[in-house]
Amino acid sequence: MNQVARQPRRVVADKITLAHGGGGKAMRDLIEDVFTSVFCPPGMEDQARLMDAAITVPGARLAFTTDSFVVSPMEFPGGDIGKIAVCGTVNDLAVGGAMPLWLSAAFIIEEGVDIATLRRIAASMQKAAKEAGVSIVTGDTKVVGKGSGDGVFITTSGVGVIAPDRNLLAQTVQPGDVAIVNGVLGDHGAAILAARGDMALDTEIPSDCQPLNQLMEAVLAAAPDTRVARDATRGGLASALNEIADAAGVGIEIGEELLPLRIEVKGVCEILGLDPLYLANEGTLVVFVPEDQANAALAAMQTCEAGRDAVIIGKATKQHPRTVVMKTVFGGLRIVDMLVGEQLPRIC
């Protein structure tokens, strides 16, 4: 039978209506025009059928992770919800030592969202996926009524492969191990606060949102005994360090004057009474390496775009197990605990 090349289907509406979730032609057109024509998933079935040589290596393991993204506003300096949805899941895989391969993307879209916005989000997802070297291979869309969502919510799941000899584990961190971050802290959190526009902050801080898998590969090549890495997303660096201290049963001491912070982020924190250690990041990781591999890891990070501003911020200690402390600029010590609930701007 001769296949007749069919015209690509186009969405005609400007805005999402409940019809776009109804399972009929409007939904089919939306998916094809806005999503699959951009992501180009392999095959035409609902499920993705996948193969990669890396998973056939004896001893290799699959890594599988999922994350939901609900950021408001959806678009902000340095990125948008689509870029975060890809980078977030890629980074979850990468910090576990996995090579990210495939992503799924599920969208919950609120009635009334501009189709043009969706197009920008999808384009930005594809761009980030390409940069990270992953494919968006399957997905889903649902439409909810006005007021039942907040623009667009995205859930991405990711599958990657961990090479046989790799075993990054927080429990393996030992006293003396060195903590390195790849760049400035708190940019994403501060960018979102400023972009919400309800604080009249006259500053534009770009989010640090970026994929970290190439950076991780560079670190692991330079420092093969790397103990653990964590991306410092929600809860910021403070939460990532506390998780590691708790799992490994070590203390962690960081130096306030070693922390890389943008002057604008410092300013936002001063004005609102926030602590940059708890601000979210979307392209920042902390890695613990044995002391004798620290310089190699640091140098390797600094050769990557995502690690240009990498610095050593502290080390694991025998003292005060399971507690993170910071030496302040004055030499006083203070505890850096996990955040309780969310960070609330203070009154005055």
Next chain:
Amino acid sequence: MNYADEFRDPVKAKGVLGAIARVVDELGATKENPIHIMEICGGHTHAIFRYGLDKLTPPGLEFIHGPGCPVCVLPMSRVDECVEIAENPNVIFTTFGDAMRVPGTKKSLMQAKADGADIRMVYSPLDALELARRNPDREVVFFGLGFETTTPSTALSILQADADGLTNFTIFCNHITVPPPIKALLDDPHMVLDGFVGPGHVSMVIGIKPYEFIARDYGKPIVVAGFEPLDLLQSVLMVLEQIRDGRAEVENQYSRIVPDDGNPVSIAACEEVYEPRPTFEWRGLGEIDASGLRIRDRYKAFDAEVKFDIGYGRNTVFTAEQEGCACGDVMTGRIKPHACPQFGKGCTPEMPLGALMVSSEGACSAYYQYGGLELESVE
């Protein structure tokens, strides 16, 4: 512009710390018989712990943490009244973020929000005013809370609402003023304070004159201070030098921000809109004369106490504290936070029993979060 780092210079700080140690020594103060300086403001309490200043100053100097944290001194009955207003189905209740987690006798605003009340965090009463403009069919209430730092912006929002002829905007006024509780503390026969560090942001509005009674009538020094660590250390040194020299004066360390006469525009707006209440309850301190503000009759259309028939003191005044909570004793400096039987056990930042554990500016929360390793190992 870099207004933060130069006030955090460790080298300069070392110099000031050295001078503090010398004066404390000259005064013959020891750990057993220390000089007591109260930092009135919660912002100062927070800064002391955040920078570990209490660990760097000599043992002969003891900081007593004052009542200057607005959410900490808010009586539980007022939180209950907030919840009562917020649970009115037509109300959008707006508040500063800090106040969300303060426990009432039944629930906090955070819990009321989860139960379905329309409660929104705002950064300024002017945001609440904007909400009122955009939602003419809803009743928008702003939870006016705080000292002289936030009082003027609430006053301006009322004046603006009046000029715009808005009829769906009210303030639940819980504004309080700094000088009366200091007087109450000084009148307490158990109080052993030797001097004060005053809140700079408050004086930015009211100037330094309202503190003159402290020096004149009670013979205690007070230095109005900025919020950076060097500001604080320098102010402490100035207080200590006054004590050593036998002086009792009001000094202004924060003159780069604080004019001696304050901000006349803000003072005039507050004068126009508010009058002192005969008395207002402070959690842990009880009723203090003329320490709270209410909205004048002329602007009663913008007074949530009137519109929602809440009034003041309709609920039991002196709401009982939670069992075993010693916030009152901590607030008056009688005990340190970790001496409270509930500290870190029944009362933590996750599940606060008392208000001092709620705000990051509360003394208990500061002790818990930053409070030195010896506390942590006890746990």
